[in-house]
Amino acid sequence: MIMRWQKALVRQLELFFVSSVVIFAVARALPRTPMEVYLQDRGLPVTPESIEALERQWGLGGPIVVQYFRWIGRFCTGDWGTSIVTGEQISVAMAQRLPISLAIGLGGVALAALLAYPLGMKASLGSRGWDLGARLITLISQAVPSFLICTLVIDLFGVRLGWIPFFRLSGAALVIAPMLIVAFYSLGQLSRVVTAHAEELRTEPFVTAAVARGFELNDLLWRDGRRPVLYGLISTVIAKMAWVIGGTAIVEYVFAVPGMSYYLIKSISSRDYTVVQSYLMVLVLWMFGTRIILGGVLSWLDPRTR
Amino acid sequence: MRIRLMVAAGILGVMILAFSLPHGDPSAVDLTAVLQPPSQAHPLGTDDLGRDVWALMAVGFWRTLTVVVTASLTSVLIGVPLGLIAGYSRGAVNAIIMTATDLTMIIPTFVAALLVTAVVGLTPFSAGLVLGLFGAGTYVNQTRALTLSIRSYDYVRAEVLLATPTVQILLRHVLPGVAGPLMRYFGSSASGTILAYAGLAFIGLGVDTTVPDWGTMLYRHRSQIDHPLLLLWPTLGIFLLAIVFHILADPALRKEGQ
Numbered sequence: 171m172i173m174r175w176q177k178a179l180v181r182q183l184e185l186f187f188v189s190s191v192v193i194f195a196v197a198r199a200l201p202r203t204p205m206e207v208y209l210q211d212r213g214l215p216v217t218p219e220s221i222e223a224l225e226r227q228w229g230l231g232g233p234i235v236v237q238y239f240r241w242i243g244r245f246c247t248g249d250w251g252t253s254i255v256t257g258e259q260i261s262v263a264m265a266q267r268l269p270i271s272l273a274i275g276l277g278g279v280a281l282a283a284l285l286a287y288p289l290g291m292k293a294s295l296g297s298r299g300w301d302l303g304a305r306l307i308t309l310i311s312q313a314v315p316s317f318l319i320c321t322l323v324i325d326l327f328g329v330r331l332g333w334i335p336f337f338r339l340s341g342a343a344l345v346i347a348p349m350l351i352v353a354f355y356s357l358g359q360l361s362r363v364v365t366a367h368a369e370e371l372r373t374e375p376f377v378t379a380a381v382a383r384g385f386e387l388n389d390l391l392w393r394d395g396r397r398p399v400l401y402g403l404i405s406t407v408i409a410k411m412a413w414v415i416g417g418t419a420i421v422e423y424v425f426a427v428p429g430m431s432y433y434l435i436k437s438i439s440s441r442d443y444t445v446v447q448s449y450l451m452v453l454v455l456w457m458f459g460t461r462i463i464l465g466g467v468l469s470w471l472d473p474r475t476r
Numbered sequence: 477m478r479i480r481l482m483v484a485a486g487i488l489g490v491m492i493l494a495f496s497l498p499h500g501d502p503s504a505v506d507l508t509a510v511l512q513p514p515s516q517a518h519p520l521g522t523d524d525l526g527r528d529v530w531a532l533m534a535v536g537f538w539r540t541l542t543v544v545v546t547a548s549l550t551s552v553l554i555g556v557p558l559g560l561i562a563g564y565s566r567g568a569v570n571a572i573i574m575t576a577t578d579l580t581m582i583i584p585t586f587v588a589a590l591l592v593t594a595v596v597g598l599t600p601f602s603a604g605l606v607l608g609l610f611g612a613g614t615y616v617n618q619t620r621a622l623t624l625s626i627r628s629y630d631y632v633r634a635e636v637l638l639a640t641p642t643v644q645i646l647l648r649h650v651l652p653g654v655a656g657p658l659m660r661y662f663g664s665s666a667s668g669t670i671l672a673y674a675g676l677a678f679i680g681l682g683v684d685t686t687v688p689d690w691g692t693m694l695y696r697h698r699s700q701i702d703h704p705l706l707l708l709w710p711t712l713g714i715f716l717l718a719i720v721f722h723i724l725a726d727p728a729l730r731k732e733g734q
Contacts, residue, residue, distance in 0.1 A: 189579055200595075312667045313718035315674045315691070318711055321698045329701075416584035420675045434587070438594045438681055446591065450583065457582045 178465055182458050189454045194238050197447045204230070207441050208254045245451060255442045263433065263445075264452060271429035273345040274422065275414035278352025282360050283407050287399070289357065290364025295388055304365065308358030316355055320424040323347060337426055348421045360406060367402040371395045401471045404464065411460040415453055484723040487716055495534040502531035502688050511703055520709055524700060532688040533709055539600045539689055540717060543673045544666050546604025547611060551665065554608075555615025556654070560646050562616065563623025577616045585610040586672055594681035603676055607669050618661060622654045667718035674714055690714055
């Protein structure tokens with residue numbers, strides 16, 4: 171158990187190191203350097219002297235390896251530099267936006283997982299209506315663009331009925347509608363996973379034996395089938411974790427929620443590379459954390475993997 | 477099951493045929509005939525610049541189809557061979573391939589596509605290539621897992637003992653076992669690609685606004701909800717094309733037919 175855990179940790183640390191090198195290298199290989207972007211944005215002349223001054227100010231001078239270690243060292247101590255365009259501290263800007271994105275993405279997926287368990291079980295055990303309903307939700311989430319649903323929701327509740335002033339919300343109210351839409355879009359897939367695992371359980375020898383002895387199939391799958399079904403559900407949720415921060419970009423964009431991905435889209439369009447670089451590093455850190463925590467949850471659910 | 481497959485193939489066939497018919501110039505602006513309802517001259521009406529919606533839809537269809545084909549080919553041609561090699565060879569080669577795969581899995585496909593298409597411009601080819609490249613990770617993982625289980629079967633071991641060349645074992649004995657389960661994933665990844673491309677065009681970083689795309693059309697007309705038809709046509713196009721791939725791949729449907 172401890173060995174496995176250590177191995178997983180070392181593997182994730184390796185990945186963290188390699189991906190930080192790749193992100194650093196790609197940012198450096200771009201045709202326009204941050205110094206040129208900064209100077210051109212402000213209409214200043216791009217001279218070797220001004221570039222050198224900025225290089226010294228930002229710590230971008232010297233050999234590339236030294237630059238990398240200076241950058242990663244500062245990153246690990248929380249100094250992520252300032253935005254080229256707005257001049258604000260990136261770590262502060264990210265810290266403001268991360269909770270909003272997490273509420274939308276993580277909240278949406280968690281809500282979907284909570285609903286997917288009963289829905290998926292009902293689709294397998296209940297009447298045909300549940301199954302058709304679950305399929306319809308899956309179909310919509312695979313074939314109708316989410317930004318269209320967002321637009322229709324804003325039009326219906328914000329414009330026609332006038333119930334919710336969408337673009338003037340603040341605080342927790344800001345994230346509710348986007349979170350519900352993200353939950354709807356994850357519900358279909360997750361409930362199908364639950365159904366597939368429940369269907370598989372039906373054919374297990376211990377289930378058929380218990381049914382032969384007179385136990386109710388319904389009770390068996392809800393009670394004794396909980397662990398294996400939850401195991402399947404959680405492994406799918408882990409695969410969705412990579413998607414939690416970046417995958418909700420369109421929903422954030424349509425609702426104009428000041429989250430991470432909206433910040434990313436704005437920064438890409440203003441060529442603010444330092445922000446983009448930090449955004450990617452946040453993604454890497456996020457994956458690093460979730461994989462380790464959820465890996466622990468999985469091994470707790472299935473003692474055989476220890 | 478057979479009927480559903482035929483319906484899916486039928487929808488795709490009709491779309492390809494219909495959008496191959498000659499249509500007007502999608503960039504011809506006619507400000508004397510804006511927001512027209514469907515008529516003989518404009519089968520789907522005109523948009524707010526008086527452009528023929530049918531022509532816009534046709535151009536959008538071919539662009540979307542190009543993205544799906546490019547992305548699928550890229551994912552399969554890169555993901556399947558790498559997965560076969562990683563699953564069969566283990567050792568250092570396996571470690572390198574899996575590290576590269578894990579790296580692409582950390583960045584969500586959509587974010588990668590946003591970044592790259594913002595720099596190089598959003599064309600069906602560039603979008604398809606990035607979406608395919610970052611979507612290949614799942615193909616590598618699945619192919620590798622299937623290869624690992626297949627290589628322990630007796631019929632593969634026998635071939636190894638007979639000193640059959642590795643390439644021949646992989647192509648003739650392992651690949652057929654991998655292809656079936658991968659088909660199921662293929663459909664949902666293809667419909668995901670359609671939605672992702674529509675999303676990229678909707679957000680519009682690096683987009684050429686003079687070239688029609690289904691996502692661009694939805695962005696343009698999102699505020700003209702008084703003319704719901706303008707929103708309906710691109711949505712219907714995306715829905716039908718995505719549903720074709722969904723039907724082809726839904727495992728539940730396959731089980732019913734068996």
